[in-house]
Amino acid sequence: MKDPVDVLIIGAGASGAAVAWSLAETKMHILCLEQGGWMNPAEYPSAGRDWEAKFYGEWSSSPNVRGRPEDYPVNDDNSPIKVVNYNAVGGSTVMYTAHWPRLHPSDFKVKTLDGVADDWPIDYDALTPFFEENDRIMGTSGLSGDPLSPLTHPPMPQQPMGLSGAIIGKAMNKLGWHWWPSDTTVATMDYEGRARCINLGHCTPACAQGAKSSTDITYWPQAIRAGVELRTHCRVREITTDENGMASGVVYYDKDGVEQFQPAHVVIIACNGVGTPRLLLNSASSRFPNGLANSSGLVGKNLMFHPYAQIYGYVKEPTDSNRAPPTCLWSKQWYDTDLARGFVRGFGVQFVRGAGPVFEAVVSEQKDILPWGEDHHRVFRKLNGHRLGFSAICEDLPEEHNRVTLDPGLKDSHGIPAPKISYTISENSQKMMDYALARGREILETAGATDICVNSPIPWGGWHLLGTARMGTDPERSVVNEWGRTHDVKNLFIVDGSIFVTSGGVNPTSTIQALALYIADQMKQRLANLFD
Amino acid sequence: MSADNQLTRTQRGDLRIIAAMIVPASDEYKVPGADDAAIQADMLATLGRDTKLVAAALDHLARLAGAPLAELDAARREAVAQEFRKSGGAAAATLARVVLQCYYRDDRVLRSLGIELRPPFPKGHVLPDGDWSLLDPVKARGGSMRQIP
Ligand SMILES: Cc1cc2nc3c(=O)[nH]c(=O)nc-3n(C[C@H](O)[C@H](O)[C@H](O)COP(=O)(O)OP(=O)(O)OC[C@H]3O[C@@H](n4cnc5c(N)ncnc54)[C@H](O)[C@@H]3O)c2cc1C
Numbered sequence: 001m002k003d004p005v006d007v008l009i010i011g012a013g014a015s016g017a018a019v020a021w022s023l024a025e026t027k028m029h030i031l032c033l034e035q036g037g038w039m040n041p042a043e044y045p046s047a048g049r050d051w052e053a054k055f056y057g058e059w060s061s062s063p064n065v066r067g068r069p070e071d072y073p074v075n076d077d078n079s080p081i082k083v084v085n086y087n088a089v090g091g092s093t094v095m096y097t098a099h100w101p102r103l104h105p106s107d108f109k110v111k112t113l114d115g116v117a118d119d120w121p122i123d124y125d126a127l128t129p130f131f132e133e134n135d136r137i138m139g140t141s142g143l144s145g146d147p148l149s150p151l152t153h154p155p156m157p158q159q160p161m162g163l164s165g166a167i168i169g170k171a172m173n174k175l176g177w178h179w180w181p182s183d184t185t186v187a188t189m190d191y192e193g194r195a196r197c198i199n200l201g202h203c204t205p206a207c208a209q210g211a212k213s214s215t216d217i218t219y220w221p222q223a224i225r226a227g228v229e230l231r232t233h234c235r236v237r238e239i240t241t242d243e244n245g246m247a248s249g250v251v252y253y254d255k256d257g258v259e260q261f262q263p264a265h266v267v268i269i270a271c272n273g274v275g276t277p278r279l280l281l282n283s284a285s286s287r288f289p290n291g292l293a294n295s296s297g298l299v300g301k302n303l304m305f306h307p308y309a310q311i312y313g314y315v316k317e318p319t320d321s322n323r324a325p326p327t328c329l330w331s332k333q334w335y336d337t338d339l340a341r342g343f344v345r346g347f348g349v350q351f352v353r354g355a356g357p358v359f360e361a362v363v364s365e366q367k368d369i370l371p372w373g374e375d376h377h378r379v380f381r382k383l384n385g386h387r388l389g390f391s392a393i394c395e396d397l398p399e400e401h402n403r404v405t406l407d408p409g410l411k412d413s414h415g416i417p418a419p420k421i422s423y424t425i426s427e428n429s430q431k432m433m434d435y436a437l438a439r440g441r442e443i444l445e446t447a448g449a450t451d452i453c454v455n456s457p458i459p460w461g462g463w464h465l466l467g468t469a470r471m472g473t474d475p476e477r478s479v480v481n482e483w484g485r486t487h488d489v490k491n492l493f494i495v496d497g498s499i500f501v502t503s504g505g506v507n508p509t510s511t512i513q514a515l516a517l518y519i520a521d522q523m524k525q526r527l528a529n530l531f532d
Numbered sequence: 533m534s535a536d537n538q539l540t541r542t543q544r545g546d547l548r549i550i551a552a553m554i555v556p557a558s559d560e561y562k563v564p565g566a567d568d569a570a571i572q573a574d575m576l577a578t579l580g581r582d583t584k585l586v587a588a589a590l591d592h593l594a595r596l597a598g599a600p601l602a603e604l605d606a607a608r609r610e611a612v613a614q615e616f617r618k619s620g621g622a623a624a625a626t627l628a629r630v631v632l633q634c635y636y637r638d639d640r641v642l643r644s645l646g647i648e649l650r651p652p653f654p655k656g657h658v659l660p661d662g663d664w665s666l667l668d669p670v671k672a673r674g675g676s677m678r679q680i681p
Pocket residue numbers: 010011012013014015016033034035036061084085086087088089090091092093095096097098099100204234235236237270271272273275276279463464465496497498507508509510512
């Protein structure tokens with residue numbers, strides 16, 4: 001039998017990397033098991049002439065399309081929004097778009113402010129030092145001082161405005177609406193061993209330049225230098241428990257497919273809002289028949305995606321198309337509740353600079369704005385390099401029927417039951433999306449755009465996986481307590497997006513990592529009585 | 533077996549013709565059609581994981597046409613193509629995508645669009661920094677985040 005480790009982390013993505021790095025200073029024996037491997041930037045799509053085509057195959061953001069052995073399938077037939085992720089050292093940060101807003105202080109108090117969902121058991125202030133620490137290590141760029149966003153101190157200047165940014169800024173000024181350069185994790189200068197962004201424009205399916213911060217090139221090298229052990233190609237099947245109802249370790253399949261047992265004194269789950277409930281449900285036993293840490297029955301429930309309402313059009317002037325990181329500006333004009341709009345809560349906006357030629361052709365053909373036949377060339381030249389986009393990140397409220405369960409038939413390559421998603425867009429979210437599209441249309445028309453197209457929701461937009469093991473003080477209404485420990489199993493912690501109580505109207509990863517660092521800090525402060 | 537051999541001769545013939553219907557050659561823009569030999573060769577060589585759906589799309593097309601596309605007159609071919617677009621589902625969408633992704637990486641086509649013939653990495657692109665005084669009205673308006681009691 002293997003020697004027990006002090007701390008076993010499952011998942012080496014955004015949150016797993018942050019918690020590993022933070023705990024490393026304790027000098028405990030920390031082991032992370034990750035089902036994927038290390039990435040090789042030399043193989044990233046933007047280094048080849050077929051860079052755009054790869055996004056439709058081996059570099060798709062959908063695990064079902066990619067189908068790498070490191071991926072697990074997800075049955076999302078019962079959801080208008082499909083799950084996208086990445087499974088490797090770095091997790092979904094390998095594939096993310098690096099847009100970096102934080103939840104607002106008001107997002108932690110939605111019950112108090114708006115009478116919906118629940119307040120978080122912690123507030124924004126508790127996370128402030130960890131947001132700052134995380135921004136330093138991930139390496140953010142941006143412009144401090146946005147009046148409608150939490151104060152940040154990005155260590156690097158904002159991305160260039162580019163052609164697209166200027167068109168959007170002018171339109172927003174005409175309308176008198178708020179906009180600001182986005183905080184992003186794109187390095188705009190050489191930073192801590194990372195080369196600055198050279199505008200490959202292909203940030204989402206991985207940055208060959210290393211300018212986009214994914215945790216395989218930020219947290220992990222530091223954590224490993226500090227003594228953390230990372231074992232790749234190790235897929236955890238289940239967490240085991242002992243006669244005292246404590247986690248005793250995990251059963252996993254190693255890189256050769258051989259079943260192994262790894263004992264541990266503390267287990268931390270960082271598998272994301274779909275992978276984590278899947279693992280807890282797969283860890284059902286006679287002691288925990290409904291799944292591990294699931295006495296509340298809430299494991300897998302309250303899945304929140306952030307339905308994206310996207311609208312785009314084409315202006316006469318050239319835009320940046322694929323010659324820049326896709327995101328550059330945000331707006332918080334509609335972030336806070338205004339009941340006169342017909343819905344509660346609100347949305348952040350992420351403006352999109354444009355698209356590359358293949359993507360433009362494929363999508364426009366599907367949207368029927370790019371004809372077949374003789375007129376194809378004229379229309380393509382009108383569209384290509386002229387696109388501008390607006391995406392509203394709509395706050396999804398927690399609803400128990402939106403959930404992750406285990407699929408009765410579908411399994412991954414190790415025979416482990418796969419997750420099944422059941423999700424519908426609520427009436428409130430739908431009204432918010434419709435409202436957002438109307439505002440987006442006004443902006444695009446003010447910018448002079450025509451051929452306006454809508455994706456609402458973005459179907460392959462299940463990138464924010466939140467709420468399926470929520471945080472709270474009441475064990476009957478939550479899965480983990482206010483410092484990330486499961487109510488039911490006193491040496492089992494969760495640090496990923498599944499612990500979100502509500503989703504806010506912004507991309508979540510900055511907040512996910514700040515939470516992971518906060519939980520690590522709480523653990524360090526309580527080491528002497530962690531299991532009390 | 534190479535992807536080349538995974539489509540039958542008739543399927544390859546139909547692919548060539550439907551590709552030209554999607555993107556015909558143009559003297560005005562000085563570009564080949566998507567039935568160009570080099571572009572077709574690229575498609576066949578890189579079909580890979582799309583082979584099954586493309587083959588299914590071509591089978592559907594053959595059913596609609598009732599004969600190799602080459603044997604139909606222009607009007608009938610056009611009608612079949614319309615129907616194919618309408619009823620072809622995911623398979624037809626995959627076929628169109630395969631045609632377009634190979635077409636829009638061809639040197640002659642990119643040159644005509646004024647796009648450099650290279651992958652994005654390692655040269656990258658240059659982006660104008662822009663005039664940040666555009667932000668002045670936003671700064672002047674100010675405002676604040678929602679307060680919590
Ligand atoms: C296309 C795309 C664009 C995005 N854009 C943005 C953006 O612009 N801004 C933003 O804030 N967020 C964005 N996101 C979301 C962001 O990537 C996630 O919020 C973040 O990575 C979640 O962190 P996590 O730690 O919860 O999970 P992940 O980063 O997904 O990491 C989970 C890890 O756990 C591993 N794992 C899972 N199950 C097991 C198991 N049983 N055994 C072993 N290992 C396991 C996985 O392989 C994975 O590496 C985007 C995501 C995608 C896919």
